[in-house]
Amino acid sequence: MTATLTLITGADKGIGFETAMALAKLGQHVLLGSPHQDQGQQAVDKIRQAGYDAELVILDVTKQSDIDRAKARIDEKYGYLDVLINNAGIALDNHENAETLSTNVIRAEFDVNFFGTVSMIQAFIPLLKKSKSAKIINVSSNMGSLGLASDPNSRFYHVSSLGYQSSKAAVNFATITFAKELKDTHITVNSVNPGWTATSFGGRDVSQPVPQGMQSVHQGAQQIIKLASDPTNELNGTFTENEGTLPW
Numbered sequence: 001m002t003a004t005l006t007l008i009t010g011a012d013k014g015i016g017f018e019t020a021m022a023l024a025k026l027g028q029h030v031l032l033g034s035p036h037q038d039q040g041q042q043a044v045d046k047i048r049q050a051g052y053d054a055e056l057v058i059l060d061v062t063k064q065s066d067i068d069r070a071k072a073r074i075d076e077k078y079g080y081l082d083v084l085i086n087n088a089g090i091a092l093d094n095h096e097n098a099e100t101l102s103t104n105v106i107r108a109e110f111d112v113n114f115f116g117t118v119s120m121i122q123a124f125i126p127l128l129k130k131s132k133s134a135k136i137i138n139v140s141s142n143m144g145s146l147g148l149a150s151d152p153n154s155r156f157y158h159v160s161s162l163g164y165q166s167s168k169a170a171v172n173f174a175t176i177t178f179a180k181e182l183k184d185t186h187i188t189v190n191s192v193n194p195g196w197t198a199t200s201f202g203g204r205d206v207s208q209p210v211p212q213g214m215q216s217v218h219q220g221a222q223q224i225i226k227l228a229s230d231p232t233n234e235l236n237g238t239f240t241e242n243e244g245t246l247p248w
Helices: 014-025 037-049 064-077 103-128 162-181 217-228
Strands: 005-008 029-034 054-058 083-086 134-139 187-192 239-241
Touching (some): 005 014, 014 037, 029 037, 054 064, 064 103, 103 134, 103 162
Parallel strands (some): 029 054, 083 134, 134 187
């Protein structure tokens, strides 16, 4: 049986790497996407040293040339793709008030979080269609939930991170749109919220103690791993986390 072929963007550290290692352990062949040759190769080497399959794909999701090159390489070598996990993301807001937050910062966040995700989906749909059962998993955030942000009883009601939040809300809309557009194919499209996780994402100093209420990287990756390894592949057009379904 051919191993499930999975491409993960931003997979050289944090939740992306945790997901890559876990899926490799489950027998998937992981294409580890990273914009950095050295850091990406080190991540691949860790997976291989553990006895599992992985290979490096140099991939900056803000560069269409990188995306096109990755697609051509995967098409030539394998001719298909089973799972696309759009994990690459950035957070630059630092919770600055919306009235002063630079639109250049917002554009940079959208460039990676939203446009990078959409560009990856558009590029790889042809290869996903060649799989017998394919999945697109978009790593979103509960901070991108309009329902939670507008609910006075939610802890996100007083959060202000306009660039990051709106870019993740846009990712969720992309999930809905592609899920509807591809509903008559064998490709499912879902958003996942990892939750507040102990990684360097957003600039946290990982040498410092983990803040109270923050979960481990292992916990943060669980719902992504669950969807990526689900043999039924029936879930489509959803926004979920470890605890269940989230409001859009």
